[in-house]
Amino acid sequence: MKPIGNLAQNLRWSWNRPTRDFFASLDPQVWEEVGHDPAAFLGSISVQKLDELSANPDIVNRAAELERDLSDYLEKPQWFQSEFNNADKPSAIGYFSAEFGVTAVLPQYSGGLGILAGDHLKSASDLGVPIIGVGLLYQAGYFRQSLTREGWQRESYPVIDPDNMPLTLLRENDGTPALVDVPLPDHRTLYAQVWVAKVGRIALLMMDSDVVKNDEAARLVTDRLYGGSKDHRMEQELLLGVGGVKALRTYTRLTGAPTPEVYHCNEGHAGFMAVERIRELMTGEEHLDFGTAIEAVRSGTLFTTHTPVPAGIDRFDRSLVQRYLAPIEIPGVTTDQLLALGAETYEGGDPNVFNMAVLGLRMARMANGVAQLHGKVSRSMFHQLWPGFDVSEVPITSITNGVHGPTWTDGRLAQLARKHQEPGEHVNTYRWARPPEEGGVSDEELWNLRRELREQLVLDARRRVRESWLERGASPAELDWTNRILDPDVLTIGFARRVPTYKRLTLMINNPERLASILTNKERPVQIIVAGKSHPDDEQGVSLIQRLVAFADQYDVRDRIAFLPNYDMDMAQTLMPGVDVWLNNPLRPLEASGTSGMKCAINGALNLSILDGWWDEMYDGRNGWAIPTADGVDDPERRDAIEAEGLYNLIENTVAPRFYDRDENGIPRNWMEMIRHTLATLGPRVQAQRMVSEYVENLYTPVAASSRVLNGTGHQAARDLAAYKARVRSGWNQVAVKHVDAKVGDVATVGDSASFFADVQLGHLHPEDVEVQLLLGRVTSNDDLSGFEVLAMQAEHAENGVVSYRLETRLNNAGPLGYQVRVVPTHPLMAGYTELGLVTNAERAADNPETHFYFGN
Numbered sequence: 001m002k003p004i005g006n007l008a009q010n011l012r013w014s015w016n017r018p019t020r021d022f023f024a025s026l027d028p029q030v031w032e033e034v035g036h037d038p039a040a041f042l043g044s045i046s047v048q049k050l051d052e053l054s055a056n057p058d059i060v061n062r063a064a065e066l067e068r069d070l071s072d073y074l075e076k077p078q079w080f081q082s083e084f085n086n087a088d089k090p091s092a093i094g095y096f097s098a099e100f101g102v103t104a105v106l107p108q109y110s111g112g113l114g115i116l117a118g119d120h121l122k123s124a125s126d127l128g129v130p131i132i133g134v135g136l137l138y139q140a141g142y143f144r145q146s147l148t149r150e151g152w153q154r155e156s157y158p159v160i161d162p163d164n165m166p167l168t169l170l171r172e173n174d175g176t177p178a179l180v181d182v183p184l185p186d187h188r189t190l191y192a193q194v195w196v197a198k199v200g201r202i203a204l205l206m207m208d209s210d211v212v213k214n215d216e217a218a219r220l221v222t223d224r225l226y227g228g229s230k231d232h233r234m235e236q237e238l239l240l241g242v243g244g245v246k247a248l249r250t251y252t253r254l255t256g257a258p259t260p261e262v263y264h265c266n267e268g269h270a271g272f273m274a275v276e277r278i279r280e281l282m283t284g285e286e287h288l289d290f291g292t293a294i295e296a297v298r299s300g301t302l303f304t305t306h307t308p309v310p311a312g313i314d315r316f317d318r319s320l321v322q323r324y325l326a327p328i329e330i331p332g333v334t335t336d337q338l339l340a341l342g343a344e345t346y347e348g349g350d351p352n353v354f355n356m357a358v359l360g361l362r363m364a365r366m367a368n369g370v371a372q373l374h375g376k377v378s379r380s381m382f383h384q385l386w387p388g389f390d391v392s393e394v395p396i397t398s399i400t401n402g403v404h405g406p407t408w409t410d411g412r413l414a415q416l417a418r419k420h421q422e423p424g425e426h427v428n429t430y431r432w433a434r435p436p437e438e439g440g441v442s443d444e445e446l447w448n449l450r451r452e453l454r455e456q457l458v459l460d461a462r463r464r465v466r467e468s469w470l471e472r473g474a475s476p477a478e479l480d481w482t483n484r485i486l487d488p489d490v491l492t493i494g495f496a497r498r499v500p501t502y503k504r505l506t507l508m509i510n511n512p513e514r515l516a517s518i519l520t521n522k523e524r525p526v527q528i529i530v531a532g533k534s535h536p537d538d539e540q541g542v543s544l545i546q547r548l549v550a551f552a553d554q555y556d557v558r559d560r561i562a563f564l565p566n567y568d569m570d571m572a573q574t575l576m577p578g579v580d581v582w583l584n585n586p587l588r589p590l591e592a593s594g595t596s597g598m599k600c601a602i603n604g605a606l607n608l609s610i611l612d613g614w615w616d617e618m619y620d621g622r623n624g625w626a627i628p629t630a631d632g633v634d635d636p637e638r639r640d641a642i643e644a645e646g647l648y649n650l651i652e653n654t655v656a657p658r659f660y661d662r663d664e665n666g667i668p669r670n671w672m673e674m675i676r677h678t679l680a681t682l683g684p685r686v687q688a689q690r691m692v693s694e695y696v697e698n699l700y701t702p703v704a705a706s707s708r709v710l711n712g713t714g715h716q717a718a719r720d721l722a723a724y725k726a727r728v729r730s731g732w733n734q735v736a737v738k739h740v741d742a743k744v745g746d747v748a749t750v751g752d753s754a755s756f757f758a759d760v761q762l763g764h765l766h767p768e769d770v771e772v773q774l775l776l777g778r779v780t781s782n783d784d785l786s787g788f789e790v791l792a793m794q795a796e797h798a799e800n801g802v803v804s805y806r807l808e809t810r811l812n813n814a815g816p817l818g819y820q821v822r823v824v825p826t827h828p829l830m831a832g833y834t835e836l837g838l839v840t841n842a843e844r845a846a847d848n849p850e851t852h853f854y855f856g857n
């Protein structure tokens, strides 16, 4: 039946409740058996049953109705088309990512990065943002986790069958599969075919190296996510970056989709896209030179960093990258020139390393981190790339992550919400969470629903624990107890994430006796559900899981704590709505953002978290709890012990008493107040729609604007900018601030003007090449300036190659003030004055002792 097939083919079913309900209604049992996978579902029901369905007019009508709704969704103008009126908005955006978590059925993710990418595509689809996703199709995705008898993680790699997935092979007009090719060392070539997944309106291109034309080794390049050797990883990243650009070109050529003006490099893995785009421009009709090609490529690129830890950054041996870049032939460019793009040529850098984040930052017009705190951490982590500037000026901004509401809101909650909203009102605004006297949901309704969600989780957890024990070698006869573990009326805490050390899976068992007593408290019992995969090569992570499982296995606590193997999106969709409290205890500030707590918040679960990532900016004292951090305690064991103690105290003295504080109707009114506040205030803020619209407004659109200018006719602007940069770079060593002076002595009142003077030597450069800046701010105890303003000084006259500058400005602050004079490059085509990373500061201490002054009282 064609409409049903069409519904299965577009992954919008993964977040469109009516479509899912429709499939479930066709055969509930098979729907469960195939793990809620429409394609597998259609493959599993018998021909006879299918005929039966096609003969049923109700079903035929319902399918046609859903199909109309889908085509409506795909074609109707959305926010991007109708509300976002900006002449510079991009024609299209290529979004490159090593992982995409769209649904558990397409297991192409390991954790947060991938799920974020999936949510980004889905929200872009909802908003009508013209993104094309570019990624790889891994034959075995990440891995499936089970446990050994002793609680050690065991990995298996079930292979997917793309032919039975909602994917279409991209074909040439003659019907043959379209292939992209990437040159490899030793005269080999890596080929890949391109699968297209439809994520609502968005096409996601996934490259697959399992093709006959490849040699045996090349076929295995896309075998799994983050597996294998450095060579293997390198080949994957070449395919993603270089092959990804080729796949995009093939796709736009064959479908007529618009060519992207913006290239979004989601984390460093896709950084080699810049190399391919440089090659295109240099070997194309215009034969751009290397410098011009760099400017043209850069002008249309956005880089997002996702890690606050240097160890999380993708770094390769320079010699390895050299071997893989050598076969990429670009006339006029040496491999060394390409290698320089990712070289750690700064203080503390390693000359033998090629750094993918450095490549990403150097080749991007704009860059961002994924939460405010992460933006700050990133600016200081990459400060060495902009030496001489203040850390606050490092050009990395931030957009806080969000989650796709329709994917992560439990169906029953969405239903309840719809009941209490005005017609036409969006569920995502959370106005339905207002008090009942204003037409919102009542405490009773909401609390009953929260119990249902908890119960649904408890049942799911029991099933998973039982299955896990069967795999661990127990016999069904000894597993009766698993039907009685956990309790749908007990305060339920959830904790699930990948298991790198900094996330501290085992902080909760820092003092096992204390935790056991909290779990088994007679009046106010607590239960904890834990899940998480460790990268197989991370021995420490693997042993943390084993320690936790060993604790959970103990007879006296096993009713109250459960470890569920194989954390994935499917589990998350039951876990996060079902918990009362979501626990997150990373070592601050090592969590870039985190999104799992957001998925909880939109379902009315409360966060109990270290002030890190998104929680650092969104915790407000009423929407959950902040676990006190022992920042500054250097001994890690002592720090863990302090923070674990803080956690136990919070659970025991604050969280549990509030949860169990019931009125005569059995409702915890104070708890409900927090749920309501969470839904109403966090609900709208943690949406991926908010995130994607910020990307569009603050990053994609300005990047598109600069791309349009620099890639305009004949690439003249890119040539001009490249020539300017070359000239400034070569002349910069002659720039010097010769003398500075200030007249502030007779100024007495706030608001009075003061005068500043500077003599600057420019060498071969012209006054219009540079800006001479006055930094005016407070003097800190270590003689730095803080909270400074940056003011442009005016050139007055030139004599013997020295230009005199002057500035009059009001002094708006009193106290110990100071100033600094510096010279920076300036050009209307640059994103800002930090772009070249060049700055010449006046030498303060020796030549200009008078740069500090006291003003007012």
Ligand SMILES: *Cc1c(COP(=O)(O)O)cnc(C)c1O
Pocket (backbone or CB within 6 Å): 110, 111, 112, 113, 115, 496, 497, 498, 567, 568, 569, 572, 593, 594, 595, 596, 597, 599
């Ligand atoms: C949301 C999610 C993550 C990411 O959560 P963090 O808060 O970043 O740890 C990882 N895995 C799954 C399955 C998820 O659903």
